Amino acid sequence: MKVSTTEPYQIIYSLLRHEYLGYLFESFVIQLNENKELTFLYQNISSKNVQEFAAGLDETDFELVKLIDEMQQEVILQKFDVRKRKPVDFFLKIYDPQKGDKGLQGAIAGYFEMIKAKILPQLAQKRLFIMGNDGNPTWQPITWMPAPTRVRFHFVRNEENTHYFPTMRYEGEKLHFRYAGGMVLCDEPAFLLVNGGLYHFEEGVDGKKIRPFLDKKFIAIPREMEDVYYRRFVAPLIAGYDVVSKGLEIRQESFPARPVLNISENFKKNGNAGTAKNSLVADPVTDSDVILSLSFQYGQHAFAFDSLAHDAHVNLERIGNDYVFHKVRRSLAFEKQRVDDLREWGLDLRNHRVTWPKAQAFDWLNENVARLKQKNISLQQNVENEKRYFLGYSSLDLSIEEGRDWFDIRAKVKFGDFEIPFVQLRRHILQRKREFTLPNGEIAVIPESWFTRYSELFNLVDANTKDEQIRLKKYHMMLVQELERDSLATTVLSRKLENLRDFQEIETYDPPKNFRGELRRYQKAGYDWLRFLNQYRFGGCLADDMGLGKTIQTLALLQSEKEAGTDRPSLLVMPTSLLYNWRLEAERFTPGLRAFLYTGTYREKNTDIFNEYDLILTSYGIVRMDVDLLKNFRFNYLILDESQAIKNPTSGVSKAVMKLQAAHRLILTGTPLENSTMDLWTQLTFINPGLLGTQSFFKKEYLIPIEKKNDADKRQRLYDHIKPFILRRHKSQVATDLPEKVESVQYCDMSEDQEKKYEEAKSYYRNLILEQIDNEGFSRSQMAVLQGLSKLRQLANHPRLVDEGYDSDSGKFDDVIHKLETAISENHKILVFSQFVKHLTLLRHHLDRKKIRYAYLDGSTKDRQREVETFQNDPTLKLFLISLKAGGVGLNLTAADYVFILDPWWNPAVEAQAIDRAHRIGQEQTVFTYKFITKNTVEEKILALQQSKRQLADELISNEEGFFKSLSREDVLGLLG
Template sequence: MALELIIGLTEHRTFGNIFQAFLIEKRVSFYSIAKLVKLHDLPELKLNQHQEELVRLCNQYSDEALVKKFSKQKESGKFFQEMDHTLFQDHISPYIDQYMRQIALLLMQQKTRLFFKQVKYSNLYDEDRIEVPETFSLATFCFERNDEGTRYSLAIEHEGKPLNIRNKNLAIVTSQPCSFVWQNKMFLFRHISAKKLLPFLDKEFIQIPKAVEDKYFETFILNTVKNYPVKASGFTIENCDSHKSMLLSMEPNLQMEPVFVPRFKYGEAEYLPNNKSTVFVNLQKQGDNYHFKKYRRDFDWETQQLQFLEQLGLEEKTGTLLPKGLDLLDQTDRLFELLKWIGKHKQELHEAGIDIQQNQFEKRYSTATQDLDVEIKTSEDWFDIYAKVRFGDFEIPFIKLKRNILNGIREFELPNGEVAILPKEWFAEYEDLLPFAKQEGQALKLRKYHYQLLKKRLKGIDKTFFQRLEKIGQTAAHPVALPSNIQATLRSYQEEGFSWMYHLYEHQFGGCLADDMGLGKTLQTLTLLLKLKRMKRQILVTDPTESKEQGELFEENSDEQTQPAALIVMPTSLIHNWENEIKKFVPSMKAYKYVGVQRKKALNLKGIISYYDIILTTYGTVRNDYELLKEHEFFYLILDESQNIKNSGSKTYQTITKLNAKHRLVLTGTPIENSLSDLWSQINFLNKGLLGNQAYFKREFITPIEKKNDPEKQEKLKTLIRPFVLRRTKEEVARDLPPLTEQIRYCGMSKEQHKSYEREKSIIRNSILQNIEKEGMEKSAIVILQGLTKLRQLANHPSMVQGNEQAESGKFDEIFRSLKNLMAEKHKVLIFSSFVSHLELLKEKIESEKWKYSILTGRTTKREKVIRAFQEDPENRIFLISLKAGGVGLNLTSADYVFIIDPWWNPAAENQAINRAHRIGQDKKVFVYRFITEASIEEKIQLLKERKSSLAEKFVNSNNPFQAITQKEIINLLS
């Protein structure tokens, strides 16, 4: 026979009435209980979803479940015997009650039968059946107030009929809310608790004395009016459902982050959306009268208001509201966005009846819309920036925000005392500009070389003017015609460099040409000067350096202006090279060497500046003659190897920067040798103030970049200097270069070196001539060779002959200067010399710089190890090699520069040395530098090579040139 699942209301020995699930079997006149259903029985039973849920709920408070939840003891009997009364009242009883309530509600909804089940018996009868209604019973509190006090009673209705419970034997099933069984019928209430109902089982009403009436009205009666149906006599209850509004409060959350908190206001009561209270009651006493105002929440209206805010872009975040995408912002950014949102939607919020509040903030923040109006005008050297900010009805000059923007202060107090939060975008857009802007009245003035800072702020700028400025960075698209009389063919990158310098000249900007060594910075510069050479009126009659009387230099009554010379400042060792390059590439330009004792200070310098196109001088000369030079203006002031002014505290920097010139240019392969401060010095010389003062530059760039490697600051610095620094590496212009580029570097001797050389040359010449006269030419070859070798050594470095470590050498200084540039550019270089002693001198200097190097001489035993160290170690970038040891058998393709530091007449050995780097497998362009000391035996041989004279043929093609040389030719070499 089929088994049926029923719920039995039975009495627990400790807890009183509880529901339990049973399986029963139908007999003739009764039902037999087959078993008490446990959770583990469910898999075997074919129950529906509601029945399974009833079983689960009943088993939540089984003895085993209660012991497991509330005790560590394993024996249920012992647990119930020793159970603390407080534990039972405060925890266990409410726990059981909540599950009993759920079971009662399920029984109302479906057809599972409910029976009284006596503990002692295992049979059930139809008369044990308990009827479960489909509707709730209603309890109404009835208050009557008169002169003696107030009394109240409880009226219960079920299905529209009164139910009198007084003196009835009720079986309480649940306490909160109440349900009970009477006469085999269960009665359930929505809200009232059993405690509220029990007093009326034996009383008709409860009397409240007049003396305590106020207290009762303020507490018990107020709560009763709020939570239950009430009938009142002697006082009034007013339903105020229409009195409602919404508040949107901006306030800090627990993390002190600003958020929107929505509140719904009914009369004096405010509710958060997650508050489930449905009613608010306010008590007002006027004289002896009590008046209750009862507000019932309108959840549909509240939902509509929240949906409206959602349509305006707010989303819910743990009970608060935020515009979408703000949860990751910091406090100030979030506050700004909230205020901005309010300002944007203020009218819509007002129309929807939503009031905006600010709570728990020390300041009152402005929700006014913010607008920045900027107009930029151009003058000859400046941009004039006129800007106004509108905060609602207030108009503020933008200049008043300068302190805020430069110091990152986003709060700005308005005239009405409210605080505006400045947009982050203003800081991003103007914090780069303002440090360089000069205040003039209500306007800001910005020098034109800061035009990069205005790229995104073009309103009011002359677009045509700005497009002309843009040509500086687009030289390939805006080439300048080369001067027709330049005696050279420029490579494409050199033409671009020339065009770039010309565009800078047009706008009176200074520039730094920072190409790699060997890419022709000198040629590009001379091309520019030739292009800019004016058709000078012949104001000067003669070369002022040849005239003795100042009055003879000028035509009478001539006051016309002529373009002054360009002053080119360089290390002493470069003077000869510049002189040669001028003669070679721009022979039409007149150049004057303002160096040494021959600079003729006594003559009128103004005449020299007017007559010549170019004046060559040195850093030392400028320091010494500063007082004289500062009185004159030059057309161009050009610094070669401009890293010489990297120390802004040096006398060199101080004097150079104070010279007067219409235009400025610097040339360097290494604008930054040690620190970004090197760059500041050179850029400040070119365009004063471009990078701010030193303190600003250190704070804004040096510290963040050098200590923190800040990419944002790096990009900011690049933006500022990009138009004024042009750097091309050898690799970048490789396609324009031949596989092999050879240059000669002429090096002047130091003063003492020149004296020693001339003295020894005289002695050697006399010695050779005497030996030839005595022994003849053929037997004098050794003496000649010894004499010439000694002169070569003196031309290289006097200490190679004299052993004086303090001796100075112009060539040595130039070799090391070039080497230093290559190390800064991270190139690899082979240095070849005929003299091991020369390599040893370089080795000492290299070690003092702590540079990695390799050296290969005839004394080197582990050749392969030395070669591999240079080839494979990227930090090892210098290889010192003697010509005899390294002429053959080496493959050194990791190098892309070759120095021949003491060239001689037979190029075969030199070519073999060059081929160590320039050979099959070399994927880089190779630069070869031959260092030749001017006014020495080296220069005489070089001149012979260039003239391709018969004497040169003898030296170049002969292993023993002295066999064919004449006494006259020897005298010419030693002249």
């Protein structure tokens, strides 16, 4: 029958017992008569039809209907029957008394306990009934008892056993629940139905503690089992409930709570055979882990914090044949407050403990030792741990005072009352050893912040272990400033150095009187900067763009030294090809400097003759061969031109120049960084030894973060370190002093035969390279990658560079010839650069057939200067063919106004240097540059990659970066695509 929604009705809840599932609830709507009484017209209500009766329901009813739906038989089958059986088959199988699935029965029972625990508390204001056997939902009413029922547990110990039973009181009256047909409807929290009343309990009583006594007066615990029973069952019961006893003593004890933070290392048992049972070894995985656990001491009793704990804890003591239960009252509010304090300070305890790496744990302890003391939280170490750790406050106080050429560092390191020599601690910091043994045998864990804040200082200082004197070179001024700014050190500096720290501009110096020539505005600024370095005894790197006059600025400095009375000669080291040019420039601008060319097979190996000169000119090769002779002579200035020659710190040249002695050091280069950030380390270490620390320190601190991780902060920090000692001006900054430069890209199409050759090679090398990368990894495949890409670049120029038997044409070669002939006809002078000598050879053959004159220079050219002078001075000679590597530096070719780059180089800065042969001081014409690119080849992709690979070098002073070294697997795939 259906209940009418137009007539009065009411929702009721009915309790029934399922054969297998126990006590369940159903929900019904029942029609009311004119007296608002229940009738026999009723209808089951569920989520499917609840909206029909929404007018007569409240929010609790909607929630109860939803929960009761989750108890239905079809829901149970959906959740627990993977085989999708009929209900009767499922229940008969699962609940078979002999072969039933006990595990699944338990899972289903747990599910119902969870649902009933949600339903029962919400029935307080609802009409509740027991369902009759005939299905009548209102067979017997149930009264909700609003007040909580109190339970008291009794233990009576006699000669034979211990009797255990509960008593109950409702509103002060004894509740008779034994032998009354009572039912425990839910265990946690407990709900008891007895004598038509539904009772709930104080203190969250567990129904399983009541159920045995519904039809039993007491439980007897035999003497032989009482010890175990008292400990496992009675003690927890006394802690959480009202318990009275006879023959057993329960002592109520009260103590103030004292929080204790326990520190223990994380150990595990050794599983090796024959090892003592309790032998412990450090866990290799968690060897550096520390466990911080919180407990609360009440008198002699200690309890771990537990947010779900009772407000009392019971310990059992046996005295002869008697038992005493010590019931200790706990202050859970106080315990929670201390836990909240620790969490606020960063110690987020889970289950009263946290496991941290040792460094993190002791850093936290050091930072919070004062707070812990203020809140009376004691620190305690696990007595089982062999090591005894220092748990007090540690500090490191630095003071820095200026000396003659260095800073004196005075450091006071304290661990509690112990003051430790700084030199001893420094060794630990550099070796990343965190543990330091104090005089009393305790182990102090060095704070992690000391490694991060002072690691650079410890790596850069000079430490004398004999007198424990620690010094820092003056060119580490930036580091001193940082330490003072971050309140990590106090400093005492001279007025001169204070001025240096705050200077806004470099002092202006008068040019030397006997310098012939006029310094351009930016050259005068460079000269002033060199004098500034001289004043503070700093080494420097003059890294102006090619063509801006580094030679002139250097000669002006050396002339000023002579006029200041310096009588020691200076040594200038350079590539052999530049010796002639330097001598000419010295004669032109500083004829008063006595210059000596120390070179040649038959040179006189006698440094005494150096004293007769002001400037000694020699090559890197000579220095490498004569280092044992030269290292014993002290020069005024030691200057390296094209100093990228020493970029490899392991090369013989680098090792040789490092041994030379001089009062001042200077390097000149347009490209201080070519391939790697390590190039900077070598050159900056030469001019200011120790500026960037040891090679291993620099690699770890800067090279790897910058090149492998693209760490912008590290890149900026490195720049800040080297900035005071490098002067770099780009042509764009001095554009008013130079004529215009016009750069353009000339795109060329491949000829049909050339394209066929190129595509065949591309397919072959792509498969070869990718196979090698997959088999051996990218880093071990770089030679194959370089070889393959080089072949493709040669094919993009002319297939004859790869196959001498190729007898067809090349689109680029034809375009170059046409452009050359046009430029020559217009009376221009042209520099033609190519990386490939074979390419220049092809061009030479063509020019020879056409009887067109040209100058030529590659690595095998004997008389470079003659070729340069001929081109510069002969107006009828229009062409200069130059190998890119042989002619990229050290040449003044200002007669040219056109520059042809026949093939793009990996590194755009090398191309820029080639262009600078013409676009430099002395050039009075607009310089036109043409870069020839073959379309749809690797050249076009190299052009795009050149731009994406600039950032590192651009931000670290140079305008050049080792292109190939920076390629990734994805880059190679793009180039071969």
